[in-house]
Amino acid sequence: MIIQLDVCENPEGFSGQIAADNVAAIWELLEQVKDPEIPVLSLRDLGVLRNVENSAGKIVVTITPTYSGCPALDVMQEDISKVLTANGIVDVEVKTVLSPAWTTDWISTEGKQKLEKFGIAPPAGATLANRPERCPLCASSATSLISEYGSTACKAMYQCDDCKESFCYFKVI
Numbered sequence: 457m458i459i460q461l462d463v464c465e466n467p468e469g470f471s472g473q474i475a476a477d478n479v480a481a482i483w484e485l486l487e488q489v490k491d492p493e494i495p496v497l498s499l500r501d502l503g504v505l506r507n508v509e510n511s512a513g514k515i516v517v518t519i520t521p522t523y524s525g526c527p528a529l530d531v532m533q534e535d536i537s538k539v540l541t542a543n544g545i546v547d548v549e550v551k552t553v554l555s556p557a558w559t560t561d562w563i564s565t566e567g568k569q570k571l572e573k574f575g576i577a578p579p580a581g582a583t584l585a586n587r588p589e590r591c592p593l594c595a596s597s598a599t600s601l602i603s604e605y606g607s608t609a610c611k612a613m614y615q616c617d618d619c620k621e622s623f624c625y626f627k628v629i
């Protein structure tokens with residue numbers, strides 16, 4: 457990715473790599489910030505990254521965590537600040553907005569594809585039954601629930617009736 461060099465109007469005279477008001481470039485940069493629990497997904501893929509705006513020279517990033525009280529929240533805020541600071545944007549505020557609550561519908565199509573490639577069945581569409589549409593390994597639609605709770609609160613464990621592999625399902629919430 458090529459980022460346009462521009463003068464950064466930071467009071468400390470820091471000459472940043474990207475212009476602090478280049479909101480589109482900041483969205484691109486934030487693609488680097490991954491979900492602490494599912495490192496194949498960026499916060500952008502997840503729909504956790506809600507907004508980026510330039511408020512009188514300060515970059516305000518708004519996020520909605522996947523569920524409230526999520527211990528990963530501090531990590532996400534820190535990662536966002538780190539990525540922006542490393543690119544010359546130092547006046548950053550990361551705002552957390554809990555309402556409206558995050559839902560799995562906010563995961564992008566690309567995000568769902570990445571989940572499946574990673575071996576996690578993506579959440580079904582809101583109008584479908586809350587179960588995996590297919591096994592992420594062999595694409596069989598014959599799957600059985602093993603446990604309502606997987607490695608994190610948002611997943612359930614399923615087993616494929618065909619290839620017999622067990623896998624995580626990212627539950628619709």
Ligand SMILES: [Zn+2]
Nearest residue numbers: 591594616619
């Ligand atoms: Zn299978």
